[in-house]
Amino acid sequence: MRLGEFLGEPCYAAPMSETNERAAEDRYEPATLEPKWQAYWEAHRCFEAKRTPGKPKLYALDMVPYPSGSGLHVGHPEGYTATDIVSRARRMQGYDVLHPMGWDAFGLPAEQHAIQTGTHPRDTTASNIATFKRQLKSLGFSYDWSREVDTTDPGYVRWTQWIFLKLFEKGLAFQSEVPVNWCPELGTVLANEEVIDGKSERGQHPVVRLPLRQWMLRITQYADRLDAELDGLDWPETKGKQRHWIGRSEGAEIDFAIEGHDATMTVFTTRPDTVPGVTYVVLAPEHPLVAQITTAAQREAVSAYLDVTKSKSDLERTELGKTKTGVATGAFAVNPVNGDKIPVWVGDYVLAHYGTGAVMAVPAHDERDHAFAKTYGLPIVQVVRRADGKAHDFDAAAFTDDGVSTALRSDAKVAEGTPSAEVRKQVIAWLESEKRGRKKVTYRLRDWVFSRQRYWGEPIPIYFPVDCDGDPRAEGAEYKVRYDKPIAVTESELPLRLPELEDYRPGEDPAGPLARAKDWRFFQKDGQWYARETNTMPQWAGSCWYYLRYIDPRNDEQIFSQEAYDAWMPVDLYVGGSEHAVLHLLYARFWHKALFDIGVVKHAEPFHKLVHQGMILGENGEKMSKSRGNVINPDDVVKSHGADSLRVYEMFMGPLEAVKPWQTNGVEGVRRFLDRVWNVAVAATKSGDAAMDDETKRAVHKTIKKVTEDVEGLRFNTAVSAMMILVKQLQALPAVPKGAVEPLVLLLAPFAPHIAEELWQRLGHGESLTYAPWPTFDAALCEDAEVEIGVQVNGKARSVLRLAKDESQESAVAKALADAKVTAHTDGKTVAKVIYVPGRILNLIVK
RNA sequence: GCGAAGGUGGCGGAAUGGCAGACGCGCUGGUUUCAGGUACCAGUGGGGUAACACUCGUAAGGGUUCAAGUCCCUUCCUUCGCACCA
Numbered sequence: 001m002r003l004g005e006f007l008g009e010p011c012y013a014a015p016m017s018e019t020n021e022r023a024a025e026d027r028y029e030p031a032t033l034e035p036k037w038q039a040y041w042e043a044h045r046c047f048e049a050k051r052t053p054g055k056p057k058l059y060a061l062d063m064v065p066y067p068s069g070s071g072l073h074v075g076h077p078e079g080y081t082a083t084d085i086v087s088r089a090r091r092m093q094g095y096d097v098l099h100p101m102g103w104d105a106f107g108l109p110a111e112q113h114a115i116q117t118g119t120h121p122r123d124t125t126a127s128n129i130a131t132f133k134r135q136l137k138s139l140g141f142s143y144d145w146s147r148e149v150d151t152t153d154p155g156y157v158r159w160t161q162w163i164f165l166k167l168f169e170k171g172l173a174f175q176s177e178v179p180v181n182w183c184p185e186l187g188t189v190l191a192n193e194e195v196i197d198g199k200s201e202r203g204q205h206p207v208v209r210l211p212l213r214q215w216m217l218r219i220t221q222y223a224d225r226l227d228a229e230l231d232g233l234d235w236p237e238t239k240g241k242q243r244h245w246i247g248r249s250e251g252a253e254i255d256f257a258i259e260g261h262d263a264t265m266t267v268f269t270t271r272p273d274t275v276p277g278v279t280y281v282v283l284a285p286e287h288p289l290v291a292q293i294t295t296a297a298q299r300e301a302v303s304a305y306l307d308v309t310k311s312k313s314d315l316e317r318t319e320l321g322k323t324k325t326g327v328a329t330g331a332f333a334v335n336p337v338n339g340d341k342i343p344v345w346v347g348d349y350v351l352a353h354y355g356t357g358a359v360m361a362v363p364a365h366d367e368r369d370h371a372f373a374k375t376y377g378l379p380i381v382q383v384v385r386r387a388d389g390k391a392h393d394f395d396a397a398a399f400t401d402d403g404v405s406t407a408l409r410s411d412a413k414v415a416e417g418t419p420s421a422e423v424r425k426q427v428i429a430w431l432e433s434e435k436r437g438r439k440k441v442t443y444r445l446r447d448w449v450f451s452r453q454r455y456w457g458e459p460i461p462i463y464f465p466v467d468c469d470g471d472p473r474a475e476g477a478e479y480k481v482r483y484d485k486p487i488a489v490t491e492s493e494l495p496l497r498l499p500e501l502e503d504y505r506p507g508e509d510p511a512g513p514l515a516r517a518k519d520w521r522f523f524q525k526d527g528q529w530y531a532r533e534t535n536t537m538p539q540w541a542g543s544c545w546y547y548l549r550y551i552d553p554r555n556d557e558q559i560f561s562q563e564a565y566d567a568w569m570p571v572d573l574y575v576g577g578s579e580h581a582v583l584h585l586l587y588a589r590f591w592h593k594a595l596f597d598i599g600v601v602k603h604a605e606p607f608h609k610l611v612h613q614g615m616i617l618g619e620n621g622e623k624m625s626k627s628r629g630n631v632i633n634p635d636d637v638v639k640s641h642g643a644d645s646l647r648v649y650e651m652f653m654g655p656l657e658a659v660k661p662w663q664t665n666g667v668e669g670v671r672r673f674l675d676r677v678w679n680v681a682v683a684a685t686k687s688g689d690a691a692m693d694d695e696t697k698r699a700v701h702k703t704i705k706k707v708t709e710d711v712e713g714l715r716f717n718t719a720v721s722a723m724m725i726l727v728k729q730l731q732a733l734p735a736v737p738k739g740a741v742e743p744l745v746l747l748l749a750p751f752a753p754h755i756a757e758e759l760w761q762r763l764g765h766g767e768s769l770t771y772a773p774w775p776t777f778d779a780a781l782c783e784d785a786e787v788e789i790g791v792q793v794n795g796k797a798r799s800v801l802r803l804a805k806d807e808s809q810e811s812a813v814a815k816a817l818a819d820a821k822v823t824a825h826t827d828g829k830t831v832a833k834v835i836y837v838p839g840r841i842l843n844l845i846v847k
Numbered sequence: 848g849c850g851a852a853g854g855u856g857g858c859g860g861a862a863u864g865g866c867a868g869a870c871g872c873g874c875u876g877g878u879u880u881c882a883g884g885u886a887c888c889a890g891u892g893g894g895g896u897a898a899c900a901c902u903c904g905u906a907a908g909g910g911u912u913c914a915a916g917u918c919c920c921u922u923c924c925u926u927c928g929c930a931c932c933a
């Protein structure tokens with residue numbers, strides 16, 4: 001019998017003429033139905049986050065987007081759909097849900113647009129936000145828009161500045177004149193994290209190191225906690241990236257006396273066990289001792305070397321790092337454990353900004369030292385041998401692993417054959433007792449350069465006294481800003497707003513464009529002139545704490561109320577791109593810990609569970625970009641197939657975390673699935689109350705179980721697959737029972753909320769399904785009493801048997817031996833062994 | 848170079864150590880249609896067969912096991928981080 005023969009009314013395989021007669025209202029038309037439900041949700045404020053005592057809560061957070069001029073990209077809805085599904089499912093499961101959205105809207109593009117067109121960055125930002133918001137709304141995300149946050153809003157900036165003042169009070173914000181990453185092209189300094197291979201992360205412009213007065217945040221003070229407290233977090237490999245960036249390293253600082261000088265040079269090493277093998281020491285070219293100790297004979301060679309080094313950019317110094325260069329200073333140091341006289345060299349493979357800017361060289365046990373020693377003919381002295389006794393060719397390469405000590409010529413007595421780890425302890429103890437060194441932990445992490453020479457950012461709420469005769473604003477006035485005497489703006493005067501400017505261009509002047517707003521910059525109080533800080537905060541500032549403002553976004557009295565904090569924090573699920581692994585996510589953790597220390601927040605960590613959605617590539621498998629012409633615009637997909645199809649497709653593509661290419665045919669496949677859901681559900685509304693057979697009932701319960709568990713585990717692709725299977729099965733029924741369709745519609749709702757609402761209504765429900773109870777499953781119905789299990793003979797699959805789930809072994813074997821496909825392989829042989837796992841496998845071993 | 852993740856049909860991808868390839872795309876055939884499209888039905892890893900049978904298959908090679916995509920070892924490749932961090 002073919003299916004078409006017993007399908008009665010309503011018929012989805014109906015002939016054309018009948019289809020045409022079918023009422024328009026019976027067709028699935030996302031273009032009319034989606035705006036209808038979006039308007040409904042908005043009018044009924046369905047997603048406003050409210051807290052009810054006793055109920056569990058979910059704080060599901062998307063990384064705050066930068067509203068760029070090009071609008072939403074298909075990558076955005078991927079993570080947003082994931083958090084939306086979890087939010088919607090949890091609402092149905094009785095959770096109070098906070099699911100907010102906002103704008104990280106300070107930043108360079110709007111400022112550059114302003115330079116080119118004269119449009120105020122505020123206007124550009126507002127129109128970009130409007131575009132983003134329209135697009136996000138068209139996708140049906142269940143955000144509580146009443147909590148929308150904009151980092152450029154004065155009501156928000158006020159609290160960003162407030163946090164800065166707290167950091168300033170605690171000594172965590174300070175000024176420093178250190179070499180920083182100055183990018184002439186962008187007219188600003190950049191954080192270490194924003195410089196990649198000597199170029200700006202944004203725009204790939206060259207970056208040079210210049211000493212400039214800067215505001216810094218003392219993130220290094222939190223290095224240890226930022227590292228250690230990653231432990232309890234449910235985060236992916238990002239933890240490892242942060243650990244590496246923080247770069248905690250345990251070792252010792254060791255002092256080397258310099259012959260003929262009072263000065264000692266201090267090195268940091270993780271291998272104090274190799275000190276007896278030190279055959280020379282190396283200073284970074286920038287090290288202050290270089291000038292002091294260089295001998296007359298070497299002066300010329302050293303200064304020539306320093307000149308060459310200076311002319312190299314950071315990029316060249318690291319890229320050409322294969323051959324190590326250096327020059328002897330002519331001075332000698334004394335090995336602190338055996339008194340050996342060893343030469344002091346200068347070499348640019350030693351980094352001025354790590355450790356002490358000086359290293360002890362152990363060519364036998366460090367690759368870099370080995371290469372350097374080979375180049376300049378310096379001695380190689382072995383002090384560690386392999387624990388397994390195997391030989392090592394020290395002429396060819398360094399032996400860098402731990403091993404055991406050789407007979408050492410050392411005043412720090414260590415027994416021959418002691419394991420390296422133990423030697424380290426003993427040597428450190430000896431150095432400490434001799435006051436020639438000490439145990440030390442260093443970090444790769446640097447303090448955070450926090451000022452930018454830009455307009456479109458939060459003004460730093462600090463001002464300075466000005467030494468000046470008369471009005472410093474006067475043309476040609478001479479004045480001196482006393483940067484050594486920073487004064488905090490009074491809290492009640494916050495927010496400190498940006499001045500209006502004619503010209504947003506960065507100057508060559510590192511004071512930045514705000515310095516040109518003289519009436520804003522200078523002010524007089526009690527006869528004394530003062531100057532405001534003209535640098536602004538980096539874009540990261542606003543996104544460091546936005547998740548805290550969502551919990552109480554309109555509070556004018558406090559950053560947020562304690563009740564709001566207790567109601568919603570911490571963030572339960574945080575989804576965003578992995579490109580923020582060491583930038584935003586580290587900065588935000590740092591601010592959170594600083595706020596924790598002053599009692600503003602109550603958890604040491606803000607984000608409990610973190611997930612990075614994988615990038616969506618173009619159809620050709622390449623990264624989407626305008627220049628490659630492979631960009632998919634979500635607006636177009638919404639227009640052609642609807643928001644629900646876009647959402648479901650993006651979830652169906654593959655695992656959330658995976659990088660995966662877009663396939664337009666795939667969207668069409670999902671659209672067909674939604675069409676089938678529609679047809680099946682509409683059929684159910686007309687089929688009266690068809691009874692549900694046992695098999696259908698089981699299928700429904702299995703699907704509920706699968707989708708429930710997959711949503712929990714963020715395995716959305718397999719959840720969609722499970723629903724597809726159920727729909728196929730329902731579609732084949734002569735009459736579709738409402739009792740099967742209703743749970744299906746509820747399961748689908750978080751994924752495809754518009755079609756689900758529409759069908760829910762058509763199934764006779766008067767209210768939105770936003771808070772309809774999530775379907776539950778009966779575990780007993782999820783397991784079949786009878787299952788098909790594979791029958792193997794000698795490990796090879798030979799047949800399939802339908803057996804009771806708990807069929808006894810005797811019975812199973814008997815049934816197998818009654819099967820011709822099995823006996824074909826067992827005849828004439830004896831069954832030597834039976835492996836039987838009920839419900840899984842039957843394997844007969846025959847001889 | 849170091850670190851992490853991974854390599855399964857034509858494609859995206861499924862598989863608590865238990866019938867590999869769920870689901871979707873694509874493709875083939877069919878029904879409906881004047882036709883195309885849609886919708887629906889059937890098929891779709893390779894070899895082999897009229898059809899079965901059988902056989903080979905999860906990057907390559909070895910191992911553990913009654914049984915390996917899954918566990919272990921070696922090698923190759925891909926992607927993503929980091930890259931003189933002493």
